[in-house]
């Protein structure tokens with residue numbers, strides 16, 4: 117097998133992505149292994165290798181001596197073709213063994229557009245894509261990650277899903293398997309036991325009934341051991357959670373090629389469109405000493421010259437200044453760059469600001485998401501125009517001249533005035549630049565507006581909302597272009613069709629399984645890549661399977677409709693989401709968790725810093 | 729919000745300590761591209777806690793120099809890497825510490841002070857093993873015929889002139905051709921270095937075309953890097 121693979125490598129781009137052997141990749145002696153796990157990232161190597169969750173779970177499973185976790189990625193189209201022509205089944209990068217030899221095949225579901233890749237990868241491995249066609253105990257196909265909060269469109273393809281945070285439950289599932297395996301259980305027997313573990317959802321154990329209007333009538337367990345509601349898992353003592361002492365360091369440059377340390381999980385802000393802000397609740401953080409020790413450990417093991425702090429919003433760390441000062445002490449000594457994505461500038465000490473000023477004068481990014489304060493109140497995005505202007509002023513004085521502004525189009529309650537607000541905000545930034553003294557400011561102001569179409573997601577206050585139709589979005593894009601007058605402002609809009617597909621899949625039910633299967637059969641894979649995205653084929657697939665796109669994308673759900681994910685419990689209560697939805701329509705904001713708990717339903721026992 | 733970078737302090741250092749490393753690139757590592765190898769080695773030094781000297785000036789970068797590129801997919805245990813360090817180290821210690829941090833397939837065999845200049849590199853020797861659509865013996869005979877031709881004209885892309893027809897015959901020095909274990913084994917010396925470089929793949933492509941041979945599997949190893957007079961560069 118290895119020889120066969122090697123002979124193909126020189127026919128493809130960046131072959132080192134397909135052969136493993138990177139520093140930090142873990143090779144074990146197969147004869148001493150009881151559980152083999154193939155961790156699949158359903159996208160190409162460059163994307164998957166950048167993903168922190170994969171690094172954590174890879175290290176975690178390999179920390180158990182008799183478990184061996186390996187990495188698998190989606191090959192690019194050229195290599196997939198070569199593999200098929202030469203009868204090479206999809207293999208894992210460590211042992212180069214085909215996936216059929218593994219006990220578990222685990223997919224991380226990070227975005228809807230990777231769904232067809234899951235099918236493609238199973239098929240390339242020679243494994244039947246539908247769970248009902250896989251009769252043996254192994255391989256057991258499981259999925260996790262944010263999209264597992266509504267895994268229904270994939271229900272036919274998976275044996276089980278893991279809801280919520282994986283650090284504990286993954287090991288529980290593997291150890292259950294290790295215990296049962298000597299008795300040769302059937303897959304059914306194993307799944308029955310697995311379903312008793314909190315956070316494990318076995319879709320086959322639930323029946324879905326539909327109303328005549330097409331909405332879901334009821335979702336009911338069909339065996340006793342399956343709970344009526346499956347609850348997501350959460351790490352209660354986040355400071356003590358497993359963190360890898362090493363990463364796999366790729367040879368080729370990848371999207372995020374640096375050391376990463378997770379400082380906090382959850383978000384206090386509750387932006388109403390943001391799924392991450394709700395499904396990762398509550399807000400928990402690590403101690404400074406823990407973060408510092410993990411930083412040091414990862415930097416030393418990888419040899420990276422840059423370390424980045426990861427979180428949904430790093431500036432919300434309770435002792436951010438102390439943390440940074442403590443880290444800079446180490447990174448300066450070791451000549452390592454410390455990069456801080458998602459940070460607000462205003463709560464910095466002078467000294468740190470000085471240090472920041474001396475590099476990377478190129479980019480400054482804001483995500484106001486909406487053009488007017490009214491609409492920002494609707495979405496509960498806690499950014500004011502003053503704050504943006506204040507930060508831009510400091511940045512311009514520090515020599516920055518490029519500002520990127522991110523917005524969404526098609527938000528609930530959005531009017532054409534809000535669209536004009538986007539253009540006005542960008543113009544204000546341009547004007548501010550020209551007010552900055554010439555000797556201080558950098559040269560060549562450029563403000564870029566980037567817009568994406570709003571996609572309503574499960575477990576957010578907007579899960580009830582219709583997505584704006586194609587025509588509505590087109591009219592808004594048109595209006596935005598017309599409202600921009602300055603040549604210093606550039607505007608780009610995301611592909612509309614991608615957002616429609618995301619909207620269908622995000623809030624879909626089990627009746628979409630066939631459509632996904634059909635789309636994949638027609639040749640849809642790597643949908644997340646513009647050059648491969650074939651909306652026409654997706655439309656054909658939906659049509660053939662009798663799926664009405666507007667039913668999923670553009671329909672308003674009533675508060676009492678049974679949603680396809682209503683048997684899954686992400687701790688945030690339905691009542692809270694309804695309350696937030698109503699407030700949104702009244703343009704009322706909700707305070708963040710730090711200012712005071714709003715009673716979202718997450719229990720104090722989950723370890724949240726602010727939960728009361 | 730913004731993506732900021734808090735910088736390291738890079739101060740001016742004038743003293744440097746030069747070393748020449750002989751390393752191997754085999755197995756899975758032979759698919760690391762030249763550009764990626766630079767980054768990979770830099771991280772190896774970082775992990776080994778052997779600080780590299782940075783070039784001074786406007787855009788400082790770690791001083792690592794590979795005088796002769798190795799084609800992707802070619803094995804070698806005779807590759808050269810020149811590096812400047814911030815501190816003086818014992819050669820054996822450098823070797824031990826680096827080897828402890830190497831990815832699979834990369835290995836340092838020798839650490840010494842550089843003697844010859846890079847420009848001295850003039851040729852390299854390769855062993856090429858392959859299976860083809862004819863018998864190993866027949867392929868061997870055809871290769872000898874190939875190497876004995878009056879002219880071997882190939883198209884070579886150059887930056888200035890676009891496609892150029894070059895006769896590579898005078899540059900091919902066939903050391904031996906044998907057949908063993910169903911494989912044809914070619915030992916060959918080709919020009920290498922900054923003045924004129926000839927890749928094995930160009931030669932093999934020309935061979936396949938002129939002698940109508942189709943290659944199934946091919947394994948190439950660089951066995952020597954030499955100066956003009958045939959002496960080992962390292």
Ligand code: SF4
Nearest residue numbers: 709713714716726727
């Ligand atoms: S319980 Fe209160 S503090 Fe905790 S996440 Fe919910 S709203 Fe925030």
